[in-house]
Amino acid sequence: xxxxxxxxxxxxxxxxxxxxxxxxxxxxxxxxxxxxxxxxxxxxxxxxxxxxxxxxxxxxxxxxxxxxxxxxxxxxxxxxxxxxxxxxxxxxxxxxxxxxxxxxxxxxxxxxxxxxxxxxxxxxxxxxxxxxxxxxxxxxxxxxxxxxxxxxxxxxxxxxxxxxxxxxxxxxxxxxxxxxxxxxxxxxxxxxxxxxxxxx
Amino acid sequence: xxxxxxxxxxxxxxxxxxxxxxxxxxxxxxxxxxxxxxxxxxxxxxxxxxxxxxxxxxxxxxxxxxxxxxxxxxxxxxxxxxxxxxxxxxxxxxxxxxxxxxxxxxxxxxxxxxxxxxxxxxxxxxxxxxxxxxxxxxxxxxxxxxxxxxxxxxxxxxxxxxxxxxxxxxxxxxxxxxxxxxxxxxxxxxxx
Numbered sequence: 001x002x003x004x005x006x007x008x009x010x011x012x013x014x015x016x017x018x019x020x021x022x023x024x025x026x027x028x029x030x031x032x033x034x035x036x037x038x039x040x041x042x043x044x045x046x047x048x049x050x051x052x053x054x055x056x057x058x059x060x061x062x063x064x065x066x067x068x069x070x071x072x073x074x075x076x077x078x079x080x081x082x083x084x085x086x087x088x089x090x091x092x093x094x095x096x097x098x099x100x101x102x103x104x105x106x107x108x109x110x111x112x113x114x115x116x117x118x119x120x121x122x123x124x125x126x127x128x129x130x131x132x133x134x135x136x137x138x139x140x141x142x143x144x145x146x147x148x149x150x151x152x153x154x155x156x157x158x159x160x161x162x163x164x165x166x167x168x169x170x171x172x173x174x175x176x177x178x179x180x181x182x183x184x185x186x187x188x189x190x191x192x193x194x195x196x197x198x199x200x
Numbered sequence: 201x202x203x204x205x206x207x208x209x210x211x212x213x214x215x216x217x218x219x220x221x222x223x224x225x226x227x228x229x230x231x232x233x234x235x236x237x238x239x240x241x242x243x244x245x246x247x248x249x250x251x252x253x254x255x256x257x258x259x260x261x262x263x264x265x266x267x268x269x270x271x272x273x274x275x276x277x278x279x280x281x282x283x284x285x286x287x288x289x290x291x292x293x294x295x296x297x298x299x300x301x302x303x304x305x306x307x308x309x310x311x312x313x314x315x316x317x318x319x320x321x322x323x324x325x326x327x328x329x330x331x332x333x334x335x336x337x338x339x340x341x342x343x344x345x346x347x348x349x350x351x352x353x354x355x356x357x358x359x360x361x362x363x364x365x366x367x368x369x370x371x372x373x374x375x376x377x378x379x380x381x382x383x384x385x386x387x388x389x390x391x392x
């Protein structure tokens with residue numbers, strides 16, 4: 001049953017990444033060089049909406065808080081995120097979108113994925129050294145969230161407010177930012193990237 | 201619903217994918233599976249890499265410290281390739297292919313070698329593009345493993361759960377991502 005779900009949910013995720021244009025490195029690079037923010041709007045709206053519905057779903061008992069998986073905070077998150085950003089801004093793929101782009105028939109994505117396998121392998125070999133630097137020691141409460149989740153494994157940094165209320169507030173804020181961000185900042189006269197219909 | 205979705209429909213579709221995953225199983229994550237794939241390949245060459253060990257929490261152990269961490273969690277998945285997270289990631293490739301076959305956005309032949317923004321900046325140099333894509337992949341996955349997750353697991357799933365680590369990760373990823381893209385591709389090239 002778990003494998004059927006893996007096939008269904010993985011297929012859905014790959015399908016959606018492709019449909020929203022995230023597997024097209026053109027969109028990622030143009031988002032990061034601030035010429036086309038439509039993908040930024042998509043991402044912010046998706047985070048805001050999913051966060052709001054997730055916490056509301058947990059509050060009414062539809063979604064099991066035991067399904068959550070909150071990752072810890074440590075300085076390696078900041079440094080690793082910075083390294084990932086360098087690669088993302090340079091080539092326009094992240095791990096998930098690179099895989100989806102292989103399904104899109106992109107050959108540079110194959111090179112990216114092999115590079116990724118090499119990078120992950122390098123981390124497997126250097127993990128003891130990374131650990132010894134203290135980069136993996138917990139900061140900011142370790143596995144912490146802002147909103148109370150109802151899952152006792154995770155620390156809520158704002159415990160006084162009902163989780164769903166705080167998450168809804170953050171979610172609406174993110175969706176609002178997505179709504180007001182300009183799709184194409186700076187110029188209204190640039191040609192549309194390929195694949196985007198003229199009435200977009 | 202042909203071609204690329206507009207931002208609002210796209211955002212709703214993406215939110216749906218993340219929500220249904222956490223509702224039915226657990227939050228979406230991708231980058232760990234690069235380690236699992238490496239472990240499988242390594243274990244083929246050196247079958248003593250991952251061994252059964254009743255002493256650990258999962259029943260598996262490895263002489264590689266990373267595979268052995270958290271009670272052999274990764275070692276177990278290396279030894280059992282048909283597991284949820286690994287099949288999920290393989291299915292993603294299929295899902296993207298399915299979208300292309302059902303009138304999703306269609307990359308041109310040239311796009312499949314390098315995106316247009318690259319060609320405008322660096323010309324038609326496929327080998328240079330592949331080399332940079334390989335180097336970028338190395339950085340992205342090394343960084344993702346050091347951070348403990350990638351754009352899917354840390355940023356999307358993380359911020360969905362209001363994880364502090366998700367916000368931290370998104371901050372530095374976008375800071376260096378914007379710096380790299382502006383430096384390499386500049387703002388004006390190709391689109392004005």
